[in-house]
Amino acid sequence: MLDSLLSPSLSVINGTPERPDLSHLYTPSLTQYIRRKTITVMIGDVPMGSDYPIRVQSMTTVDTMDTKGSVEQTIRMIEAGCEYVRITAPSVKEAQNLENIRNELRARGYITPLVADIHFTPNAAELAARIVEKVRINPGNYADRKRFEFIDYTDAAYAAELERIRAKFLPLIRICKEYGTAMRIGTNHGSLSDRILSRYGDTPVGMVESALEFLRICEEENYYNTTLSMKSSNPQVMVQAYRLLVQRLDEEGLKPYPLHLGVTEAGEAEDGRIKSALGIGTLLEDGIGDTVRVSLTEEPEREAPVARALIDRYTNRAASSKLITAITKYPINPFQYRRRTTHEVANFGGQNVPRVIADFSQVPVTDHNVLNPIGHFYLPVPDKWRMNDLGADYIYTGSQPAQFMLPNGLKQLLNYDVWRTFSDQINTFPVLTADEYLLARASQGPLQARLNFVRLSLPELSDELLSRLHNDTTVVLLISTDNAHAMPELRRLFVELINRELTTPMVVLRSYPNVPEEDIALYAATDVGGLLIDGLGDGIMLSSGVLVMLDTQTRQTSLNKNVGFSNPTPQTPEPSALKALNSLSFGILQAARTRITKTEYISCPSCGRTLFDLQETTARIRQRTDHLKGVKIGIMGCIVNGPGEMADADYGYVGIGRDKIALYRGQQIIKKSVPADRAVDELIDLIREDNRWLEPTLEAV
Known part of the structure; x- marks a missing residue:
């Protein structure tokens, strides 16, 4: 039915x-x-x-x-x-x-x-x-x-x-x-x-x-x-x-x-x-x-x-908006989630979770601490690296290779013209334009044996490129757009590959050079999240500035004209901006339910029915539980927004009277009428009973 x-x-x-x-x-x-x-x-x-x-x-x-x-x-x-x-x-x-x-x-x-x-x-x-x-x-x-x-x-x-x-x-x-x-x-x-x-x-x-x-x-x-x-x-x-x-x-x-x-x-x-x-x-x-x-x-x-x-x-x-060619054959069911079928390239595509690439093309990677904002921390005394749950998977350094050995959990992307002459082509991966890629394939030019990234926008798509991709299991596409109608143009690109029966993994690139800082999260969540909701996307790369990924010819032409690159070069991002973009990337993946890396809180916005201070309580619960990766906790102000509204939460904290809390496991009430001053402790005891509690550890900062 x-x-x-x-x-x-x-x-x-x-x-x-x-x-x-x-x-x-x-x-x-x-x-x-x-x-x-x-x-x-x-x-x-x-x-x-x-x-x-x-x-x-x-x-x-x-x-x-x-x-x-x-x-x-x-x-x-x-x-x-x-x-x-x-x-x-x-x-x-x-x-x-x-x-x-x-x-x-x-x-x-x-x-x-x-x-x-x-x-x-x-x-x-x-x-x-x-x-x-x-x-x-x-x-x-x-x-x-x-x-x-x-x-x-x-x-x-x-x-x-x-x-x-x-x-x-x-x-x-x-x-x-x-x-x-x-x-x-x-x-x-x-x-x-x-x-x-x-x-x-x-x-x-x-x-x-x-x-x-x-x-x-x-x-x-x-x-x-x-x-x-x-x-x-x-x-x-x-x-x-x-x-x-x-x-x-x-x-x-x-x-x-x-x-x-x-x-x-x-x-x-x-x-x-x-x-x-x-x-x-x-x-x-x-x-x-x-x-x-x-x-x-x-x-x-x-x-x-x-x-x-x-x-x-x-x-x-x-x-x-720029005109986008109409879709006449839509291969996506918009009413039921199904992830796009892709073949595996390194740890992209297939059954892998979407990957996060951090943009360091405008940040000289000369010191270990520069990686702190993306979840990688160097510990000098044991001479080891530590990574938290929001550790980026890859780092794009553009034309400026990192000046030290990166941790094992982090791999480096370089512009193709730099990678071609770089000493370590085994542990680094090239980023090519579509033209560079076609030329390299036609002339047997150097490419990485396992993983190559090809930068692509919808206008650059060609039959020749699609034909090459059909027979290449080393490519991951980095797709981007400068169209104001960004998400639909990127969706159009996905649709074309699906209809052509290409299973190449695709990472979504979005850059927001002229967007107020407070709006970047909203725009990126729409542009990338709108694709992930329909099962489209094998990774995410965000930038608050302009991504400078120019081919060698364009770079040299710009220099010869003494006018600089055709894209403006932004100011060097602050560590706080890098951390915010990294957190945003993981947050979008979590909200789309495609990669769970942190505790999820389903908390109502409060109203006149609320029986306790929701903001204070949510902050207190978050402070005690935000290290429980993958656990979903519902925090509801009243029984109206109670077990039903928590939907798929693992645990629920629901107001049932003044300073009285009911605790749920899923949609089943476990403890009734718990005094509010003890309710957070008893919530944690409930999580312990299910063997889902982990003691918090000190995070490197």
């Missing part, structure tokens, strides 16, 4: 999805930036939809019964750029107090639309719909209670369940129609009902069906002032669900409703921004999304600037 629901235009033969019919794909173009066309939904006086700018939203964290605190925080959020402000209403009393909050904001001159966030309580939703401009409901718990039970429904029994839901949902629809209130049907991956899980499984298909069940009722009642969302803490699941939703709306003949984008429980700091950008940015690249909320475990006014930075990248995208 799931195969048929996946998409009528995507059939499955012997377990392998056929190529989708491009005329019914989730985006109007895989190569052009075209924003998805939607209807307009009026939310107060701020319309939402494709005829209007992509909007910014966030959510308050103050107790909704604290009128003054809620008003003050809402004002800070509005002044930070929020165009819609969501406030939780877990019960009728909070829903009633929304009127006091709204009246005070209006009295102070703030007319930003308010959104009531509802879980479990239809009566609160019905009251809130009379007060605020929009109501968000979760179809997973609006008419159902989660008991983690599997139920084998007959078709008749399932139809009866839908009638029960309809009866419970109709009053809200009619109130919204009467008061002109908008609605968001907001599916959360972690809180799918037992009914949905029993029939469709814990899948993007189930997420979409959960929303469509409610949406069909809205359309039957001629209520169209509706938006939709498909949120998950796993960006891969989130992206697949939104894509499938868009396609299902089209195939069922439902209206093209605006979509609210967000990655739930993204976390804090860099990791939260990476995970959010990976999910949200990937969809924005294909023109999907009409409002954005970045869920960070930080003060809500810090979310809006991050959302705005993601959105602003697309303001002039269509006009600033």
Whole structure:
């Protein structure tokens, strides 16, 4: 049944999805930036939809019964750029107090639309719909209670369940129609009902069906002032669900409703921004999304600037992009993850995890300590090297070879013209342009016996090069682009190789010379992460400056003209910048679930339901556990964002009352009502019981 629901235009033969019919794909173009066309939904006086700018939203964290605190925080959020402000209403009393909050904001001159966030309580939703401009409901718990039970429904029994839901949902629809209130049907991956899980499984298909069940009722009642969302803490699941939703709306003949984008429980700091950008940015690249909320475990006014930075990248995208040849044969299933098949070259491709290459082309490698920022530490007394979990695999030094013997865990890449005359061609590897590579193959020029890197962009692709690559098992491609529409052009390059049946490993290069430092993580997570989500990419190389990888002829021509290289040479990166790019590379791989190198925290962004200080608690748990490589810990402020929202976390820390914590192993509660001052210690004891605890070691700095 799931195969048929996946998409009528995507059939499955012997377990392998056929190529989708491009005329019914989730985006109007895989190569052009075209924003998805939607209807307009009026939310107060701020319309939402494709005829209007992509909007910014966030959510308050103050107790909704604290009128003054809620008003003050809402004002800070509005002044930070929020165009819609969501406030939780877990019960009728909070829903009633929304009127006091709204009246005070209006009295102070703030007319930003308010959104009531509802879980479990239809009566609160019905009251809130009379007060605020929009109501968000979760179809997973609006008419159902989660008991983690599997139920084998007959078709008749399932139809009866839908009638029960309809009866419970109709009053809200009619109130919204009467008061002109908008609605968001907001599916959360972690809180799918037992009914949905029993029939469709814990899948993007189930997420979409959960929303469509409610949406069909809205359309039957001629209520169209509706938006939709498909949120998950796993960006891969989130992206697949939104894509499938868009396609299902089209195939069922439902209206093209605006979509609210967000990655739930993204976390804090860099990791939260990476995970959010990976999910949200990937969809924005294909023109999907009409409002954005970045869920960070930080003060809500810090979310809006991050959302705005993601959105602003697309303001002039269509006009600033270079034309990319259209994709007419798409070999990738956009609704199910499958890593591109590649052959193994050294430790690239095949079953190897994606590799990280650090760009040191502008940094003289003359001292051991220069490698500290990329996770390699020299210990003079034992005369040995040590590598941490974020140790880069390769280092690109351009035209400046390292002046000392590198550690065994780190290999060096050199520009081809330098490598050709370098003394150690066994332990170093050349980086060639496409022309250099073809010339070397044609003239039997020197190449490395095991591993050669060929720099390639889509315009440089040729039949001659593809023919050579078919018969060469020593090449790894370093793919790059200078197109503003970067991710789609790189995707187009992958598609061409797949359609030509080439299995050459490919490393994605991205350089951000003119991007504000705080935006590099967002851009890189979108550009590289958007490919990794679809199984594309065998490595990553990032630079904050311009990567100088010129062939010998271009280099000499530039020098003869006395104008320097054709690419500007940036200032030498600071160690902190090198460390940040290295951490970012590993963070993107982790967020895409392609290489796990550190502890993962699934922490909610807090709201008025939260029963403890999430930021302080998250920091305390991270301080004690961030050395547990590969362990996933969910930190949830209340039972609404509890075991379901933690999705695939190994362990959970959930607020169930004031200063009372429940501890979970997976989705099973293990310890109830643990005092908050002992909860972190008991969480660690639980990890110990499972033999997953490691004592932290002193890291070299």
